[in-house]
Amino acid sequence: MNKEVLNVKDMHKIYPGGVHAVKGVSFYVNEGESVAIIGSSGSGKSTVLRCINRLIEPTEGIVMLKGNRINTPVVDINEIRSRIGMVFQSFELFAHLKVLQNITLGLIHVRGMSESEAEDLALSVLERVDMLDRKDAYPGNLSGGQKQRVAIARALAMKPEILLFDEPTSALDPELIGSVLENIRSLADEGMTMVIVTHEIGFARDVADRIIYMDQGIIAEEGGSDIIDNPQTERMQKFLSTWD
Numbered sequence: 001m002n003k004e005v006l007n008v009k010d011m012h013k014i015y016p017g018g019v020h021a022v023k024g025v026s027f028y029v030n031e032g033e034s035v036a037i038i039g040s041s042g043s044g045k046s047t048v049l050r051c052i053n054r055l056i057e058p059t060e061g062i063v064m065l066k067g068n069r070i071n072t073p074v075v076d077i078n079e080i081r082s083r084i085g086m087v088f089q090s091f092e093l094f095a096h097l098k099v100l101q102n103i104t105l106g107l108i109h110v111r112g113m114s115e116s117e118a119e120d121l122a123l124s125v126l127e128r129v130d131m132l133d134r135k136d137a138y139p140g141n142l143s144g145g146q147k148q149r150v151a152i153a154r155a156l157a158m159k160p161e162i163l164l165f166d167e168p169t170s171a172l173d174p175e176l177i178g179s180v181l182e183n184i185r186s187l188a189d190e191g192m193t194m195v196i197v198t199h200e201i202g203f204a205r206d207v208a209d210r211i212i213y214m215d216q217g218i219i220a221e222e223g224g225s226d227i228i229d230n231p232q233t234e235r236m237q238k239f240l241s242t243w244d
């Protein structure tokens with residue numbers, strides 16, 4: 001049985017100023033699935049993710065998490081943020097806190113854990129991303145790839161029902177991309193439910209269960225990894241030809 005975790009129905013976003021960034025996007029993510037969203041810059045990918053976890057509100061449409069509508073004022077934003085994890089391209093770690101405290105902070109203040117409980121959990125997620133040995137480092141002394149792995153660990157520590165990635169490797173030097181993708185791949189193998197916006201097309205093809213191609217605010221094509229090798233639309237063919 002496929003258990004649905006996320007369902008986005010006919011999402012629209014018109015920004016103040018009039019840009020119609022998302023024009024009727026619908027998709028679902030089942031438990032344990034990894035869905036990749038690809039597409040040119042400006043096609044609305046980040047807007048979709050930000051509307052899902054309510055960093056911004058969609059102008060129209062419904063976002064369902066495990067069968068309940070979440071884009072409505074009666075649902076507490078903090079509850080949503082703890083059920084939907086988000087990893088950004090820019091890491092967003094606290095520079096004045098060590099790696100370990102970057103992770104325990106939310107557990108203590110949002111989840112109400114004791115310091116020692118939070119620390120145990122933080123250590124276990126740091127181990128999952130191979131960052132245990134840097135637990136006492138400050139973010140400023142880490143490489144971009146290491147920072148991103150800490151950001152992933154921090155998201156995992158909240159035990160989200162779904163994890164959203166917005167171009168997690170696009171701010172990294174090429175040689176640091178691999179280790180972060182490796183971490184995300186193991187999460188997929190472990191059955192984490194994820195939506196990954198990425199410009200790493202090869203990674204999307206290898207790791208994602210389904211791929212969504214967005215163009216100018218709509219889903220122009222979607223399917224299994226085969227759509228990368230056999231795109232049906234001219235615009236997706238054109239988009240992919242720029243990635244070889």
Ligand SMILES: Nc1ncnc2c1ncn2[C@@H]1O[C@H](COP(=O)(O)OP(=O)(O)O)[C@@H](O)[C@H]1O
Pocket residue numbers: 015016017019020021039040041042043044045046047048
């Ligand atoms: N805060 C904003 N205000 C106005 N327009 C925005 C804002 N954020 C994004 N946009 C516009 O919405 C469109 C989609 O942007 P975005 O979702 O960031 O695309 P992507 O992530 O695919 O690059 C673009 O035209 C962008 O300029």
Ligand SMILES: [Mg+2]
Pocket residue numbers: 045046047166167
């Ligand atoms: Mg974006």
